[in-house]
Amino acid sequence: MKPLNGIRVIDLSRILSGPYCTMTLADMGAEVIKVESPAGDDTRNWGPPFIKCESAYYLSVNRNKKSIVLNLKTEEGKEILLNLIKKADVVVENFRPGTLDRLKIGYETLKKINPKIILASISGYGQTGPYSKKPGYDIIAQGIGGLTSVTGEPDKPPVKVGFSVADIGAGMWAVVGIQNALIAREKTGEGQRVDVSLLDTMISWQTYLASNYFASGKNPEPQGGAHPNIVPYQLFESSDGFFNVAVATENHWEKFCEVIGASDLKDNSKYSNNANRVINRERLIPYLQDIFHTKTTKEWIAIIESTGIPCGPVLRFNEIYEDPHVLAREQVVEVEHPTAGKIKMTGLPVKLSATPGEIVSAPPLFGENTREVLSTLGGLSNDAISDLEEKGVIKLGSVPAEI
Structure with a gap:
């Protein structure tokens, strides 16, 4: 049936x-x-x-x-x-x-x-x-x-x-x-x-991008691997490839800062909440990128996933169709x-x-x-x-x- x-x-x-x-x-x-x-x-x-x-x-x-x-x-x-x-x-x-x-x-x-x-x-x-x-x-x-x-x-x-x-x-x-x-x-x-x-x-499918436009009157711009409303929620480069991380809550942010060795960011008023991080993304993202260049994608995923924060690699098709979960x-x-x-x-x-x-x-x-x-x-x-x-x-x- x-x-x-x-x-x-x-x-x-x-x-x-x-x-x-x-x-x-x-x-x-x-x-x-x-x-x-x-x-x-x-x-x-x-x-x-x-x-x-x-x-x-x-x-x-x-x-x-x-x-x-x-x-x-x-x-x-x-x-x-x-x-x-x-x-x-x-x-x-x-x-x-x-x-x-x-x-x-x-x-x-x-x-x-x-x-x-x-x-x-x-x-x-x-x-x-x-x-x-x-x-x-x-x-x-x-x-x-x-x-x-x-x-x-x-x-x-x-x-x-x-x-x-x-x-x-x-x-x-x-x-x-x-x-x-x-x-x-x-x-x-x-x-x-x-x-x-x-x-x-x-x-x-425009959803929040249309709503952002209706609210602000500003055309959304390309963000590369980033998100217009959440920071950090994007693609980063590691020492050997790329991975995505999604820091979607303030609880995530605090854990994230600790686990990547940047606990000083938690107390910085420029990054104390998501709204401030969105406003100051041009200073925050390069700082984080420098940190992520120090380890491999596999290492960073293991570190970040240990806190429950969503993250994952950027896979090519040969990797996708060998992935145990996909299978x-x-x-x-x-x-x-x-x-x-x-x-x-x-x-x-x-x-x-x-x-x-x-x-x-x-x-x-x-x-x-x-x-x-x-x-x-x-x-x-x-x-x-x-x-x-x-x-x-x-x-x-x-x-x-x-x-």
Whole structure:
């Protein structure tokens, strides 16, 4: 038993935000049917690296799904899709706003054939507003949403965050929206549209930075590894690397001063409370940095952690996936792929005690489940399926050539 058993999702999305959303739903038990165009999800060709013939990028967000290929530019392809949607609970798409309407499969059409359908639309700027028709990508949303302006070192050019947080965050909000819509449908008996954008995601994550701006009227500036409201709460350099420390309370501060051999700081009025430390950070941080240059990262972490103050190293990926805690939390899993063999993937971030999610299957081959879905769910005979393939309406699964 998984929480979303019995929920069927038609996944029209591609690349990252939508596939991350639908993968999360699939991990929790939903049946996800990934509908690809005859060209396939763009990310099937994004690489290197490839694992044999499969793009590592594509593999990262498409597990636990079925893949069918439909040409939605044909009337027959649209008819097949609408028949599938009649038997579905959720549709997820991340086309530019207006695309579904142009194809005559927009929300108004979908709810006429299935009043319970939930349509989740992920876009760069949302379904309304002056920017709604613009194409939206992660790097653009990070910039317009303010994240780039506060990332990086002071007095240096703005920096994009290393993960695609606008895309992934929008995918997560879409999951939240879909689950809320499913709960609402239990009460009303009707579906609804979920409208999520990358830009709204970035703005929703501003939290205290937005509040700081509203309170002061001052634009937040990049702090490097530091925090605008708490000192010291940041990255420091040791004699052999880097580590983060979070001195978040006055009790922490007193212990911190003692354990690093700087007990004189406790009695200095310039640093006696967090507000004073924020005001005088330009004098305090270099003083602390000189101290931290005297020992290794491992030594400082052992010393600081002994007091209960949060701290930790800055790990590279080869270190992350050897970390005993990461492994104990099952954040590295291995599945068997039909062409790539055994592949490693990141694990489920949400742990449910009674109805846990599960990684059941590897990401599907291109069109791997076209025949299965169209025969069992679409009610088509083998002859009808072969005829549709000859017309170019569908494609059946095939093993790609090794790259």
